[in-house]
Amino acid sequence: MSVQSPLDLFVHELGDIYDAEQRIAQMLPKLAQECEDSQVKAALEHHLQETKQQIQNLEECFGALGVPPGRQACTTIQGLKQEHDTFLQGETPSADLLQLFDLSGAAKTEAYEIVSYQGLIQQADALEQQTCVQLLQANLMQEQAMLARVQQLSHQFNQKSRAATDTGVTLPPDMQADRTADQAQPQV
Numbered sequence: 175m176s177v178q179s180p181l182d183l184f185v186h187e188l189g190d191i192y193d194a195e196q197r198i199a200q201m202l203p204k205l206a207q208e209c210e211d212s213q214v215k216a217a218l219e220h221h222l223q224e225t226k227q228q229i230q231n232l233e234e235c236f237g238a239l240g241v242p243p244g245r246q247a248c249t250t251i252q253g254l255k256q257e258h259d260t261f262l263q264g265e266t267p268s269a270d271l272l273q274l275f276d277l278s279g280a281a282k283t284e285a286y287e288i289v290s291y292q293g294l295i296q297q298a299d300a301l302e303q304q305t306c307v308q309l310l311q312a313n314l315m316q317e318q319a320m321l322a323r324v325q326q327l328s329h330q331f332n333q334k335s336r337a338a339t340d341t342g343v344t345l346p347p348d349m350q351a352d353r354t355a356d357q358a359q360p361q362v
């Protein structure tokens with residue numbers, strides 16, 4: 175379909191985030207599996223459920239416009255996945271560092287989604303597609319909450335890494351395992 179009107183452009187952009195959400199829904203279970211901390215796992219698993227709902231919201235949006243849902247390959251999310259895979263294979267990181275890397279990747283993903291939804295809401299509003307505005311706002315609020323959660327977790331684990339480094343001692347592998355077990359405890 176060629177893009178010839180603001181409505182065409184909106185449908186095109188909707189197809190980008192529709193594709194992005196489906197790629198993210200495939201990645202989240204893998205990330206939850208490779209992160210060891212129970213809070214990180216819970217945040218990623220919770221966001222998987224939200225992402226499934228967001229995909230349905232996007233399908234409703236297409237429905238409100240009277241067009242079938244269509245995907246436009248989102249090369250941004252493809253690229254972030256490729257960065258993840260290259261890092262995992264090429265750098266062989268420790269479990270702690272992989273978790274920090276994954277939290278950073280999750281924050282980048284959320285930032286992309288937030289800006290995408292903000293742009294889509296502007297477009298839908300200009301097109302007077304109020305059903306779409308409401309559906310997209312619901313998705314945006316979840317992405318904003320997820321970004322805040324991911325940044326909070328990142329901060330927490332960066333502080334832990336710094337505390338370990340500040341001792342001036344490189345932890346032997348058995349102590350690193352203990353530290354991982356500590357991190358599995360719920361934090362207040």
Ligand SMILES: [Fe+2]
Binds near residue numbers: 221
């Ligand atoms: Fe998200």
